[in-house]
Amino acid sequence: MNRALWELQLRSLRGRLRRRLRLLRKPRYVIGLVAGLAWMAFWIGRPLGRALRRSVGQGDAGVEVGNGIIRVGDKSVQFGPGALLEKLPAGALDGVHLLVALILAVAICLWWLAPWHRPVLRLREEELSLLLAAPLSRRQIIQYAILRHQPGIIFGSLIMSFFLGSGPLLHRAGFLFMAWLFLSLWDLHSTARHLWHARTREVGGMTALRRRIGLAGGTGLYLVATGAALYAAHATALAAAAGAGDDMLASVGNYLTALGSSLPVTILLAPLWAMVAPFFATTPMGYAFALAAPLLALVAHHEWVVRTPRLFEDAALEQARKRGRSKNKNRRQRRRWKLGRRRQPFPLPPVGLPEVAIVWKNLLQVSRLGLGTIVALGLGGLLLVTILPAFLPTPTKFYLMLALAGAFPPAMVALMCGVIYRHDLRVDLLHADILRAWPLSGSRLVAAEVAGPVISATLAATLALGVAAAAETGHRLQAFLAGRGGGQSLLPADFWTLIHAPAPLAMLLAAAGVLPLVVALAAVSSAIQNLAVLLFPGWLRLGRQRRSGAAQFGQNLLASAVLMLTLAIGLIPGLLLAGLVVGLHFFLGLSVSPWEWPLLGILTALPLAAEAAGLILLAGRRWERFDPSAQTLSED
Numbered sequence: 001m002n003r004a005l006w007e008l009q010l011r012s013l014r015g016r017l018r019r020r021l022r023l024l025r026k027p028r029y030v031i032g033l034v035a036g037l038a039w040m041a042f043w044i045g046r047p048l049g050r051a052l053r054r055s056v057g058q059g060d061a062g063v064e065v066g067n068g069i070i071r072v073g074d075k076s077v078q079f080g081p082g083a084l085l086e087k088l089p090a091g092a093l094d095g096v097h098l099l100v101a102l103i104l105a106v107a108i109c110l111w112w113l114a115p116w117h118r119p120v121l122r123l124r125e126e127e128l129s130l131l132l133a134a135p136l137s138r139r140q141i142i143q144y145a146i147l148r149h150q151p152g153i154i155f156g157s158l159i160m161s162f163f164l165g166s167g168p169l170l171h172r173a174g175f176l177f178m179a180w181l182f183l184s185l186w187d188l189h190s191t192a193r194h195l196w197h198a199r200t201r202e203v204g205g206m207t208a209l210r211r212r213i214g215l216a217g218g219t220g221l222y223l224v225a226t227g228a229a230l231y232a233a234h235a236t237a238l239a240a241a242a243g244a245g246d247d248m249l250a251s252v253g254n255y256l257t258a259l260g261s262s263l264p265v266t267i268l269l270a271p272l273w274a275m276v277a278p279f280f281a282t283t284p285m286g287y288a289f290a291l292a293a294p295l296l297a298l299v300a301h302h303e304w305v306v307r308t309p310r311l312f313e314d315a316a317l318e319q320a321r322k323r324g325r326s327k328n329k330n331r332r333q334r335r336r337w338k339l340g341r342r343r344q345p346f347p348l349p350p351v352g353l354p355e356v357a358i359v360w361k362n363l364l365q366v367s368r369l370g371l372g373t374i375v376a377l378g379l380g381g382l383l384l385v386t387i388l389p390a391f392l393p394t395p396t397k398f399y400l401m402l403a404l405a406g407a408f409p410p411a412m413v414a415l416m417c418g419v420i421y422r423h424d425l426r427v428d429l430l431h432a433d434i435l436r437a438w439p440l441s442g443s444r445l446v447a448a449e450v451a452g453p454v455i456s457a458t459l460a461a462t463l464a465l466g467v468a469a470a471a472e473t474g475h476r477l478q479a480f481l482a483g484r485g486g487g488q489s490l491l492p493a494d495f496w497t498l499i500h501a502p503a504p505l506a507m508l509l510a511a512a513g514v515l516p517l518v519v520a521l522a523a524v525s526s527a528i529q530n531l532a533v534l535l536f537p538g539w540l541r542l543g544r545q546r547r548s549g550a551a552q553f554g555q556n557l558l559a560s561a562v563l564m565l566t567l568a569i570g571l572i573p574g575l576l577l578a579g580l581v582v583g584l585h586f587f588l589g590l591s592v593s594p595w596e597w598p599l600l601g602i603l604t605a606l607p608l609a610a611e612a613a614g615l616i617l618l619a620g621r622r623w624e625r626f627d628p629s630a631q632t633l634s635e636d
Helices: 003-023 027-057 082-087 092-113 125-133 138-147 150-164 169-203 205-242 248-260 263-268 270-275 284-306 314-328 331-341 354-366 371-391 396-407 409-415 425-436 442-481 493-499 503-535 550-587 594-624
Strands: 063-066 069-072 075-078
Touching (some): 092 248, 138 169, 138 284, 169 284, 205 248, 263 270, 270 284, 371 396, 396 442, 409 503, 425 503, 493 503, 503 550, 550 594
C-alpha cells in the first residue's frame, strides 16, 4: 500500500487514541473504564489470587496461562474446555479438528445463502474527498479501507493468545500469529462475501438471478454431500464408541477418533480443515506446513477483495444505481421501486403535532412496512403456527417449547428496550444543529424520541405473547381434532378451575394486564438511555452501530446497574400496590377475577409510568441546556 496511506492510517489511529485519552481527563468518562477493569479483575483476578495464595503457602508460585486454564502451582482456574481436551486421547484431536471444520463449513454456507449484506468498505465523505482526489489507484483505496479493521483484529488476537495460548514465549508468539491469521482471513472473507452480494444486487436482472441460483445450487449440493458422508461416518463412529462400555470419556474419545479418520468427510471439509490446521499442529515442522494453506488463502482473499468491481464510493454508488434503474429496468420495476419508497409506518398528515413526525421518522429507520401491515403479518403468522402443527403429529414438547419461547421475551424486550432499539436520540444527536430548529420543547422532543423504541418493544412483546397463546390454542385444537376433547391444556387443570373463565378470554385479559407493564418498563429503559446520551454525549456511542472494548464494557455495566436500580425504584411500589389489592382479596375470601388482571397491570405500571415521565422531563431540561459546540459528536 502507498506509504502516504500508511501514514494516514497511523495518524488516524493515533488521533482516535489521543481523543479517547483526552476524554479520560474528566471523571465522568473514566468511570466506565475503571468499572470495566474492576469487573475483569473481579472475575479473573479473584480466583487467580486465591490459587496464588494457596500455591505460595505450599512453596510453589509458578504461574502458567494456556489452553483455557490458568495454573498456579498444582492448582488451576478453568476458563474454557482446556481441561476436557487434555483428558481426551491423542487420536480424538483429529475428530475435534474435523468437527471445528464442519461447524465453520455449515456456518459459512448458511451465511452465504443469507440475502442481507452490509457496507464493509465504509469511508466517510471527507475521507472519500481526500482519497479520490489523490493520485491513488482503486486498489490502494480498498487496501486502506480494509486495513482499518486491523487494530481490532490485533487486539482480539492478543486476548486469544493470553487465554488460549500455552507454553514458552515462542509458542505463545506462534499462537498469536495463528490467531491473527485466522481473524484476518475471516475478516477478508466477510468483506468478500458482502461485496459479492452487493455486486449481485448492483448488476441486477438475469445476471443476478444466475449468480444467486449458482450460489444456492452449489452450496446445496455441497451441504447434501457433506451430510451424507457425515451420516456414514457417524454410524461408524457410534459403533466404535459403543465398544468402550460405560466409560463416557473413553466413548467420546473413540467416537472422535473414528470420526476424525473418515476420509470422505475430511476431503469434503479439506478447505476449512486446512484453515484451522495450525491450531492443531503438534510439531514445529507440522506447524510450518499447516501455515501454508491459510497464508495462500489470505493472499487469495486479499486479491479477491481489492480486485472487486463493486462501486464503494457513496456518490458513485448512487449514480450507478440511478443509471441502472434508467437503463436496465423496465417500467414495471421502476414503479415497484417507487411504491416501495412510498411505504411508511403510518400516514403522516401535513398538519399536526410535530412529535408525531419524529415518531414516524424513527419508525421509518426500522422498517418501511406500515404498522397495520406488520400487525396483519403477525396475525397471519400466529394463525399459521396455531393451525398447521395441529394437523400434524406434533408432540406436546413442541407446544411447551413454543409457549416458553413466547412467555419470556416480553420481559426481556421491555427491560432491554433501550439497549436493543437505538432509533432515538443516539441517532438524532448526530444532527443536533437540525434538532435545534425543531419547534419543540425539550421534554416533548425527548418524549417523541422515546416513543419509537417503546412502540417497537410493545409490538415485539405482543408478538411473543401471541406465540404463547398460539401454543396453548394449538395444543387444544390438536386434542380436539384427535377426538380427545378440547379441554386439554399446557397449564394444570387446577389453574382453569381457579380463574373460572374460558381460555381464550383469560389469555386475552392476561395480555391486557401484561402490556401496560411492558410499555412502562420499555419507557423507563429508553428514557434512561436518552438521558444518558444527553449527559455523556462524548462517552456513549452515537449512531446505529454499537462499540466494543473495555471502556464500553464498563459503561454497559454501569448503564445496566443504573437501569436495574431505576426499574426497582419504580417497580417495587407498583408491586406493593398490586400485592395489597391481591392480599385484600384473600383477606375478604375473594378470588382475583380475570377481569381484574388489566387493572392490576395498570396499577403496577403507574409508578413506572410516573418515573418515565420524570426521566423525560429531566432529559428535556438537559436538552434545553445542551451545547453541541462544547461536545464531540461522532459515530466513532
